[in-house]
Amino acid sequence: MAEDGEEKLLATVQHIAKTLGRTGTMTEDILKVFSNYDGRLSLDKLYAAAAAAGGGAGEHSMPASSPPPALPSAPAPMPPVTSLERTVRTLDRQISQFVTMDRLVWADSADADAFLEAVDDLIGTVQELDAAGTNRGLLDRADELLSRCMARLEDEFRALIERPDDAAPAAPGGFDSEESEDEGYDADDGYGDEPIPIAKPVSDFDVVIDALPPGSVSDVHQIARRMVDAGFGRECAEAYAAARRGFIDESVARLGIRPRTSDEVHSLPWEELEFDIARWIPAFKMVFRILIPSERRLSDRVFDGLAPYGDLAFVAAVRTQALQLISFGDAVSAASRAPERLFRVIDMYEAVRDLLPDLDPVFADPYSAALRAEVSAVCNTLGSSIKGIFMELENLIRRDPARVAVPGGGIHPITRYVMNYLRAACGSRQTLEEVMEGDLGALGVAVDPDRPTSSLAVHIAWIMDVLHKNLEAKSKIYRDPPLASIFLMNNGKYIIHKVNDSELGVLLGDEWMKQMSSRVRRWSMEYQRGAWSKVMSVLQTGGSGFNSLPAKAMLQKLQMFNSYLEEIRAAQSEWVVIDEQLRADVRAAIADSVIPAYKGLIARLRSSEEVEQDLFIKYTPEDIEACIQHLFEGFAK
Structure with missing residues (x-):
């Protein structure tokens, strides 16, 4: 008796669906609504009842205004259900439970595998429907279901990148699973108050940051492949870039770099700008030698075999911070070219120049070539700044x-x-x-x-x-x-x-x-000529020397010599020759010119019987020698 009641209920539901559903798709939607309210009205039972009734008719024959029988004994036949329709309905039931899940699907590896399998089936079904081109309504329904799938996959994709520990998947034999999960990965960073793992500053640039464990890399690769297969490759690349940007921004912030506009750079006092440059140089090396190559490596693994979306994802992830560092170099190049800035600008130039060859494989694709060109351009502008500083030194x-x-x-x-x-x-x-x-x-x-x-x-x-x-x-x-x-x-x-x-x-x-x-x-x-010309003129004589001069004339010369010597001593007491060897050479040259002539004058006077020579000889040759040896000591004397 209970079975008869269930049959009558199924027949009534079929009649209602047939009456209200203007198309086959609408009828299916109505049946689905009923199936959600009563376990006896499962879609399988409804389809089975329709098949048992011999549903072979095409369109519904009963007008929409006809009243339903109170208890129909022979339900009208349902439209034929194709295998593709059954597949879409089955996938809808399977996928809906994952799409509406209130936790990460990838928190359970079995759920993740089942979800991906269903997604693969759906993608294949959509492609088959699109190729057939005979049931537009079913294709639209499958496309709508695919969009819901992709939205959920994108959420899972970002979560696995941003919070890999929330999923904690077990991935034996996964993508690059032979690598140690601790390689380059700092588990102490945690994901509580600080949800993004941060690349810590290092001095050894021959390292690679693995921001994701190998198991997570394998999972996001599987998701990326499905999104690309479904025609959502660009959305996947954008989701990847958005997820990685936080890691990159925080990593650069840890290096002590703060954004500066060109106007700020130009207006900063040199001491403050020099401090910024001192931080920029190691940060630039860290970002372009470690962080960006590591991001390239990660994007290549996530999007392995999915070109060009890996290139798009990589560039979108690193562009902002790369351009920020490059723009600082440009601003410094265009700022004041005061000579004291030369050495810091040289340091900047060398930092950029030395890493240029290493960037060729990192920025080899057409999408990132522009970034490589920007780095090369800032190297050139820094070089121009160096030449400009030399010109400013001349000025x-x-x-x-x-x-x-x-x-x-x-x-x-x-x-x-x-x-x-x-x-x-x-x-x-x-x-x-x-x-x-x-x-x-x-x-x-x-x-x-x-x-x-x-x-x-x-x-x-x-x-x-x-x-x-x-x-x-x-x-x-x-x-x-x-x-x-x-x-x-x-x-x-x-x-x-x-x-x-x-x-x-x-x-x-x-x-x-x-x-x-x-x-x-x-x-x-x-x-020597200028300072000692008077002295030397006194000591100079004719061809026969002092012997030809009368005693009185020699006394006059001696008195003039004494006066000129004292004048030199007074005038040059604060004059200085800094270099010791040069000072000794100048003193020796003066002594070689003055002392022999002075000795000749003194000897002639002493040999004369016409004067009391000792009354007029004020300085001995030794005194003159001592006087010369005390020249050019300046204030040190």
């Missing part, structure tokens, strides 16, 4: 005013600054040679055939010429020409010392050194 030397004379004719601060600056710069000679290459003739001067002709050598030689002209202009401040010669001599000798003691000697060459040494000797002779 700085030219603009340095000749206002105050250096006491005692010592070394001018501009000389110390320029020579120590160039000496330090030549510590990066190879880099500077590389940057300057191709600039021969750019200075607008002819290249001396006897001078080293590398681009850097020409730049350095030109700067030295500018410095020399500046020092000559400064020497004119001194009212006493011999002191001006002392000034040039001191600065010239200092330049020679700094050139000999560094790579500058190699760049400027032997010929330049000979010319500079010749200038120092000339300035030394000019000093």
Whole structure:
């Protein structure tokens, strides 16, 4: 009796569905609604009842307005159910339980396998329906179910990337399962208060970050393959990039890098900007040597065999942080080119230049080639900035005013600054040679055939010429020409010392050194002629020497000599020759000129019987020698 009641109930439901359903798809939807409300009205029973009734008719014959019989004894036949329709209905039931699941499907490996199997069947069914092209309504229904599948798969995909421990799948023999799950993976980071695993700063750049365990990589690869097969490859790539961006952003933030606009970079005090550059250099190396190659490796594994979506995913994931670092380099290049910035800019240039070859395999695809070009471009702009800084150094030397004379004719601060600056710069000679290459003739001067002709050598030689002209202009401040010669001599000798003691000697060459040494000797002779001309004029005699002079004339010469010597001692008491060897050489040259002549004068006076010579001989030759040996000590005396 109960069976008769169930049959009547099934027949009634079929009649209602037939009456209200204008199409086969609508009828199926109505039957599905009934099946959800009563276990006796399962779709299988409804379809079986329709088949038992001999459903072979095509369209429904009963008009929609006809009243249903109270208790039909022979239900009207249902439309024929094809195998594809049964497949879609079955997949709908199977997939719906996974799509509506309130936990991760991948938390249970059996559920994950069943879901993927159902997705594979659905994709195949959609392709078969699309190829047949005979049942548009069923195809639309299958497409809608596929969209729901893809939405759920995308959620699972992102969750597995962002929170791999939430799924904790067991993946024996999975994708790259031979690798240790602890390789490059810091389990101490946790996923509680800090849900994203972070790449920690390192100094060894020959490492790879495995941000996901191998089992998770295998799972997301399986999902990616289904999404690509279903025509959702671009959505999968976007989901991947969105999931990985958090990891990359947090990793860069851990390196202490904060975004700076170009205006901020230009307005920052140099001390603060220098601090930012000091952080940028290791961060740039970390990101482009470890983080980005690791991201390339991960995207290649996730999208293995799914080109070009792996390339799209990789670029979308790393582009923001890569461009942020690149834009900082561009901003520094376009900022002030004050000479003190040279060394930090060289450091930046070398950091970018050294990693360029390693980027070729990382940015080999057409989608990331633009990023490789951006890195190359910032290397070029940093190189241009270095050349601009050298030009600014020349301008700085030219603009340095000749206002105050250096006491005692010592070394001018501009000389110390320029020579120590160039000496330090030549510590990066190879880099500077590389940057300057191709600039021969750019200075607008002819290249001396006897001078080293590398681009850097020409730049350095030109700067030295500018410095020399500046020092000559400064020497004119001194009212006493011999002191001006002392000034040039001191600065010239200092330049020679700094050139000999560094790579500058190699760049400027032997010929330049000979010319500079010749200038120092000339300035030394000019000093001697200018400062001791009166003394030497007194001591000079005719061909027969002092013997031809009367005693009174010799006394007059002696008195004049004493006066001139005391004048020199008073005027030159604060004059200084910095270099010890140069000081000794100048003293020796003076002594060689003065003392023999003075001894001749004293000897002639002492041999004369016309005067009491001891009353007029104030200084012995030894006194003159001591006087000369105390010259050029300046304030140290």
